[in-house]
Amino acid sequence: MQTTVDARTGRNVVEMSWDPITRIIGNLGIYTKIDFDNREVVECKSTSSLFRGYSVFMRGKDPRDAGFITSRICGICGDNHTTCSVYAQNMAYGIKMPILAEHIFNLGEAAEYMFDHSIFQDNLVFVDFCEKMVKETNPSLLDKANRTPAPNAHRHNHKTIGDIMRSFNPFEGEVYKEALQMSRVTREMFCLMEGRHVHPSTLYPGGTGTVATPQVFSDYLVRLLKFIDFAKRAVPLNDDIFNFFYEALPGYEDVGKRRILLGCWGSFQDPDIVDYRYEHMTEWGRAMKVTPGIVVDGELITTDLVDINLGIRILLGSSYYDDWTEEETFVKEDPLGNPVDKRHPWNQTTLPRPQKRDLKNGGNYSWVMSPRWLWKKTGEHLALDTGGGPLARLWATALAGLVDTPYVRSTGSSVIINLPKTISSGETQLEWKVPRWANTIERDRARAYFIAYAAAMAMHFVERALERVYRGDVKTFEDFKVPDDAIGCGFHEAVRGVLSHHLVIRDGKIANYHPYPPTPWNASPRDHFGTPGPYEDAVQGLKIFEENGPDNFKGIDIMRTVRSFDPCLPCGVHMFDGRGARVLEQWHSPMLGTPQK
């Protein structure tokens, strides 16, 4: 661990790196320069060393396969990709899905949010907050925790904050073990609706193959109520631990804080309003039960999906790709006549250029590109982040004030969530208020509240779906024909945030396909303007609260910050590093027995 003098700022810094980072999904490396004298992180670079090439090999494929292929981008949010691909294909083929199909999609996605957020929060993030970790990094904090009573002890049955920390201990703690049980329950809910987790077998453009019987929805409802019981205890528990961190470590608001630049592309379509036509995208976007929106410095600047679509720009600057300015422009104008930029995903061509990582001289250091959103008003290319997913969703929904259902209501400055009566408690109302900062703690807190949000919306959808089934509705699929030339775009919220699939069909085959999951937005490196990506921005300038010196430094504050974004690097990079891989022996080609040429 050498202390060197940083050329730019003249401070004594130690270079420390975490590569690969554990307890996230995929390959992520964080390279930092830390000034231990002032206990601050001076510089941060976020790198990823994996490339897979979806936007390369999707070209030339049958568009109906897109949902199944893109599902394999990720092993935990693959269904979000299938859903988004189905939305993009619905737009391209001109289909309106039957109402029951929309409900089934929404219920499946709600189950996915409940599954993923609870397993990530309780089994992966909370290991950073558990008693064993805090004992090694902040022993004085643990002493204080053992003496502080938990304000919501009557709701979650943990007397002190120290008890809460002990129940986060991996494999031994109560919360840890209960979350594992809940992950099974929510996975079952998901499989009831979408056939198989993670790669759904019953979602297609045009609808679903799930047979909509009362049995399916009742099974879902039983498990949902079991889960809501857990959620009603989890949210106050999260509040307690996070409020304790604010009180016991004054200044913790600055850990992971960055400028409020949040993007949410909306989720949970309203079956009565959505028709997947680009011309009406503004209306059905605003009717979604998680409102799409972009929040800049605490203000909601748009909820219009057409605006959001046209503002997406994919920049390069520190990524291992060649620029595509000389390549073909697939889409000059969108269906409403607005011009589409060359740097928009519809017109992108991925030209990977593998090279050595160069962290020092302003060279390229990551396989992740730099998606940015162009704000017409100021001409800035904003490095939006998703706050891990839930923060952006709740913030945009709260400010928009459009969602109004008996279970979830947005008030303009908060979101009110009503959960029904369950086994261990009566009806409960939870309220998520818009926080003052976008920092580590608020991202983690929003995740707990979003679990309750998804559960409440699932109640709403189950009731609507059962009403339709009781009236005899059976239709879950709409027939369609694939056109020869079409374009489509799907906007959805993956678990970790914004997800968009842009699709161009020529001659009945895919000519261009670009999925943009949340992690390219979050893990993006510096673009050619020099704007750092969200991880880099959040970690740079971070104050260190850990009590260890440089020798046994764990970097727990940095790790808490990075994990609060819920990184998912298989989604972050569409690339696989295969230099000259040879096919040794081909055993089986799964082509459904059709004759091979």
Next chain:
Amino acid sequence: MEVIGNVRVARRDINPKAPAHSPGVREGNQRTSMIREPGIKRLSRFMAVATARRSTGVNPRARTPIDPRMPVLTPP
């Protein structure tokens, strides 16, 4: 060997225009369901609804339920 962008991709196993349907496997949404399938009642040329027979394979009268509302068979 095909080149997409600047990447050489391998030879494809199957032509994308090959048929997606294997003959003999019946597809959903077919019109004969409206005419033939038990539990589906045809209302008009394009509209069909489910009857109580579709929702369960249990014959409630044979089980002498204690409450006339049980089991809930849809639609009424």
